[in-house]
Amino acid sequence: MKTILIIGGSKGIGHSIVNALVNTHNIINISRSTPQLTHDNLKHYSCDITKDDLPDIEKADGLIYCPGSINLKPISRLSIDEFKEDFEINVLGAVKAIQKYLPILKNGNKPAIILFSTVAAKLGMPFHASIASAKAGVEGLVKSLGAELAPTIRINAIAPTVTDTELASKLLRNDKMIEAITERHPLKKILKPDEVAEMAVFLLSEKAASISGQIFQMDCGIVSFKI
Numbered sequence: 056m057k058t059i060l061i062i063g064g065s066k067g068i069g070h071s072i073v074n075a076l077v078n079t080h081n082i083i084n085i086s087r088s089t090p091q092l093t094h095d096n097l098k099h100y101s102c103d104i105t106k107d108d109l110p111d112i113e114k115a116d117g118l119i120y121c122p123g124s125i126n127l128k129p130i131s132r133l134s135i136d137e138f139k140e141d142f143e144i145n146v147l148g149a150v151k152a153i154q155k156y157l158p159i160l161k162n163g164n165k166p167a168i169i170l171f172s173t174v175a176a177k178l179g180m181p182f183h184a185s186i187a188s189a190k191a192g193v194e195g196l197v198k199s200l201g202a203e204l205a206p207t208i209r210i211n212a213i214a215p216t217v218t219d220t221e222l223a224s225k226l227l228r229n230d231k232m233i234e235a236i237t238e239r240h241p242l243k244k245i246l247k248p249d250e251v252a253e254m255a256v257f258l259l260s261e262k263a264a265s266i267s268g269q270i271f272q273m274d275c276g277i278v279s280f281k282i
Contacts, residue, residue, distance in 0.1 A: 056081055056096075057116040057164055059259065062104060062152050065090040067220035068171070069121035071252035073097065076259075083112060104148040109155045116163035117259050118156055120149040120170050124189075125222055127182040138185050145189040146196065153200070161207055167259050168204075170197055172214035174274045190214070194270050201268025209267035211258050216274045218246040241276030 057080050064073040064084035070092070073082055077094045084090055085100045100110045104122055124141050126133075149170050160166040175183040176190040197212045204210060217226055217236055227233050227245070237243055251273055257263055258271070272278050 059117040060115040061119045063121035068248045071248035075252040118168045141185045141189040146192040168210040170212040172212045174216045241280040241282045
């Protein structure tokens with residue numbers, strides 16, 4: 056049974072990934088809060104990725120870094136500190152986790168890393184300057200490490216559109232806003248965290264053995280189509 060290390064698996068997309076994997080994998084979750092799930096295959100470490108030292112782990116065959124932010128403001132209202140905070144949680148946190156666990160991943164069973172970007176890194180959207188800049192850094196990291204770590208470790212990223220999670224609750228806080236966002240997407244739907252989790256499961260699996268350095272848009276058509 057493979058061991059998968061998940062950073063930020065207590066909420067949102069990360070929690071859906073834990074649910075999708077926990078019956079068939081040993082899961083080590085590292086997050087500030089404890090997942091609302093108990094399972095013999097799940098072990099939890101409380102840790103703030105931006106402040107605390109990461110725990111020592113003996114074995115891992117996969118690493119999924121889920122923490123992110125949605126900080127939407129006009130450029131005139133975004134402080135330099137907010138840019139730094141978004142970069143720290145989205146990029147430097149991922150770098151910290153990868154550097155910490157790279158030695159054990161290299162000894163893993165067909166190891167893979169999954170990071171998260173956003174459709175806003177490809178589609179110009181007002182008020183997304185900070186998060187789009189940070190996630191563009193994530194995409195650059197995936198491309199560079201895909202080359203550097205080949206052939207031992209695969210690394211890919213998933214770039215979701217607005218997803219029905221607590222992190223996006225301000226964007227989906229009433230029926231009118233949900234309807235407006237739904238209508239903006241050609242597939243006329245809101246992305247569900249379970250859908251993103253299934254993509255993560257695929258990218259971890261041997262079915263994706265030939266895929267590395269790629270950014271997978273889960274965009275409900277908003278980036279690819281103009282209808």
